Amino acid sequence: MSNVIELKNVIKEFKVLNRHEGLKGSIKDLFSRDYKTVRAVDGISMTIEQGEIVGYLGPNGAGKSTTIKMMTGVLEPTSGGITVGGVVPCRSRTKLAQEIGVVFGQRSQLWWALPLIESFRLLKDIYQIPDAEYDEMLRFYQSLVDIEPLLHKPVRQMSLGQRTLSDILAAFLHNPKIVFLDEPTIGLDVSMKAKIRTLIHALNQEKHTTVILTTHDMGDVDALCRRIVIIDKGKMLYDNDIEHLKGFFGSYRTLKIRPEEALSQAAEAIAKELPDFRVSADEEWISILVDEEKQKVLDVLGQLQHTHVIRDMQLEEISTEEVIKKIYEEGVQ
Amino acid sequence: MKRGLGFYLRIYARILVQDIKSKMSYRADFIISTLGMICTNIAGFVSFWIVFQNFPSVDGWSYYEMLFLYGFSLVSLTPVQCLFDNNWSLRMYVYSGDFIKYCFRPINLFFYYQSEVFDIKGLGQLAFGIGTLVYAWAKLGLPVTALMIVKMIVFLITASLIMIALQNAAAATCFWIQNSFYVLDFVFRFKDYAKYPITIFSPVFRFIFTFLMPIAFIAYYPSLVILHPDEVPLLSWLSPVVGLVFFFLSYKIWMYGAMKYSGTGS
Numbered sequence: 132m133s134n135v136i137e138l139k140n141v142i143k144e145f146k147v148l149n150r151h152e153g154l155k156g157s158i159k160d161l162f163s164r165d166y167k168t169v170r171a172v173d174g175i176s177m178t179i180e181q182g183e184i185v186g187y188l189g190p191n192g193a194g195k196s197t198t199i200k201m202m203t204g205v206l207e208p209t210s211g212g213i214t215v216g217g218v219v220p221c222r223s224r225t226k227l228a229q230e231i232g233v234v235f236g237q238r239s240q241l242w243w244a245l246p247l248i249e250s251f252r253l254l255k256d257i258y259q260i261p262d263a264e265y266d267e268m269l270r271f272y273q274s275l276v277d278i279e280p281l282l283h284k285p286v287r288q289m290s291l292g293q294r295t296l297s298d299i300l301a302a303f304l305h306n307p308k309i310v311f312l313d314e315p316t317i318g319l320d321v322s323m324k325a326k327i328r329t330l331i332h333a334l335n336q337e338k339h340t341t342v343i344l345t346t347h348d349m350g351d352v353d354a355l356c357r358r359i360v361i362i363d364k365g366k367m368l369y370d371n372d373i374e375h376l377k378g379f380f381g382s383y384r385t386l387k388i389r390p391e392e393a394l395s396q397a398a399e400a401i402a403k404e405l406p407d408f409r410v411s412a413d414e415e416w417i418s419i420l421v422d423e424e425k426q427k428v429l430d431v432l433g434q435l436q437h438t439h440v441i442r443d444m445q446l447e448e449i450s451t452e453e454v455i456k457k458i459y460e461e462g463v464q
Numbered sequence: 465m466k467r468g469l470g471f472y473l474r475i476y477a478r479i480l481v482q483d484i485k486s487k488m489s490y491r492a493d494f495i496i497s498t499l500g501m502i503c504t505n506i507a508g509f510v511s512f513w514i515v516f517q518n519f520p521s522v523d524g525w526s527y528y529e530m531l532f533l534y535g536f537s538l539v540s541l542t543p544v545q546c547l548f549d550n551n552w553s554l555r556m557y558v559y560s561g562d563f564i565k566y567c568f569r570p571i572n573l574f575f576y577y578q579s580e581v582f583d584i585k586g587l588g589q590l591a592f593g594i595g596t597l598v599y600a601w602a603k604l605g606l607p608v609t610a611l612m613i614v615k616m617i618v619f620l621i622t623a624s625l626i627m628i629a630l631q632n633a634a635a636a637t638c639f640w641i642q643n644s645f646y647v648l649d650f651v652f653r654f655k656d657y658a659k660y661p662i663t664i665f666s667p668v669f670r671f672i673f674t675f676l677m678p679i680a681f682i683a684y685y686p687s688l689v690i691l692h693p694d695e696v697p698l699l700s701w702l703s704p705v706v707g708l709v710f711f712f713l714s715y716k717i718w719m720y721g722a723m724k725y726s727g728t729g730s
Contacts, residue, residue: 196727203568205564225570225572231568239565242479245482253479256475257571
């Protein structure tokens with residue numbers, strides 16, 4: 132196995148003007164040279180092997196997009212070394228483009244007015260894909276999803292789901308070494324999400340393509356990634372197998388209940404009854420974080436039903452956001 | 465894996481065919497915009513004609529000479545209209561962050577961006593301009609020789625580069641400033657002065673239109689080569705060079721801005 136992506140202590144800093152408030156402040160800003168430096172990415176190192184699917188996670192503003200932009204050559208790192216597919220991205224952006232595919236969730240890269248098949252033919256010319264490989268790829272696509280109805284439809288007329296699907300197919304068309312997928316399932320319905328996950332998985336298996344996936348959807352991660360990397364505030368928090376992470380957090384579930392009596396009173400009472408659990412309340416629900424290794428959710432619910440009249444309940448798997456929050460608060464490893 | 469001129473021409477032809485096909489599919493839109501372009505051209509010509517009903521000549525230029533100049537400017541302003549119209553949308557792509565989609569293709573970024581739009585309306589202007597040129601040519605009794613025609617084509621093509629260059633540079637300002645529309649609009653308005661002999665302007669404007677905002681090279685200087693072959697000023701012979709140099713500079717500015725572009729947050 133060879134490394135296709137290597138990041139060594141990568142740092143990216145942005146200069147940001149210190150803005151002042153109000154109209155007076157804006158006028159001051161016009162002439163101000165008062166810059167502060169913000170570190171968007173702070174010393175990230177990792178190596179990714181050919182054929183891996185890596186989930187790249189982190190809350191909004193963690194530095195994910197900045198890292199992706201550096202890996203694709205759009206941004207130049209302030210310091211540190213990056214090689215992708217054997218080249219330094221920002222120095223050989225056009226050359227690297229032949230080796231990678233990029234999909235940005237909501238931004239289609241296809242020709243808006245053209246039917247999908249025409250976009251494919253253009254991409255075939257642009258990437259100089261040999262006829263045989265192109266035909267084989269289309270046959271392979273056909274075996275994975277029913278693309279026939281999409282092929283003759285202009286991209287502009289497609290639903291978001293169809294467009295995302297088309298964009299992903301287009302990104303894999305020239306059989307790149309690496310594909311970057313930035314929130315590919317955002318805004319899609321459940322069945323489309325499942326379709327897209329199956330597609331990505333199959334392409335990775337068949338073509339041995341490396342996939343870097345950023346997402347906020349734990350479902351994507353569960354379905355696709357063996358390895359995840361989590362960053363927050365530009366720093367690497369976690370880089371390991373997903374199993375390892377689940378060992379820590381997989382047994383947590385959030386039980387949400389809506390009792391008959393006033394929420395705040397009930398929350399206080401429940402907090403007293405269950406001193407070992409974290410209990411919190413918002414306008415609608417009381418949330419109880421349950422560690423299933425210690426006590427089953429149903430037992431907790433049963434216990435609560437003795438003392439409270441429960442009108443409604445929900446059970447939530449722990450979300451990516453919560454995992455990250457917990458990692459950030461408590462650390463792993 | 466070499467991508468030479470042939471490669472780019474093939475890609476361009478393919479995009480062009482597809483683009484025209486899809487534009488034709490909006491029949492009403494296509495017909496209305498074509499009619500609109502024809503009306504614009506006729507209106508432009510009528511105002512030109514009315515001026516000449518009142519003045520027999522402009523600064524020693526006869527009606528047919530002026531008509532020649534007018535036709536020359538129409539033809540040399542066609543390429544910017546047809547091939548580089550996407551420059552008008554650049555600021556929107558840059559502002560919204562959508563410009564990033566152009567950054568991941570293994571072909572020239574400037575080419576890829578401009579190739580996306582072909583404005584078919586410009587062809588009406590081209591036909592109108594050629595008609596005017598041929599008519600003025602015949603009325604002026606200019607000789608029709610192979611050399612004249614070659615000269616004409618070379619000077620037309622290089623003259624068309626001027627407006628393209630001005631527009632590229634103006635559009636590229638959006639990589640640095642938020643509202644570049646005014647810059648683009650401002651520059652684009654200057655093209656209206658291209659159809660007059662530069663000698664009618666004051667020395668200050670003559671200097672500006674020759675060296676700073678070189679619109680005198682769109683029609684005036686290059687037409688002198690055809691119209692007054694006996695007394696061609698040096699600047700006329702230089703006009704192909706000026707066209708090429710300005711185009712190259714504007715391309716460099718555009719690419720510099722585009723390569724610096726890093727998108728918006730997502």
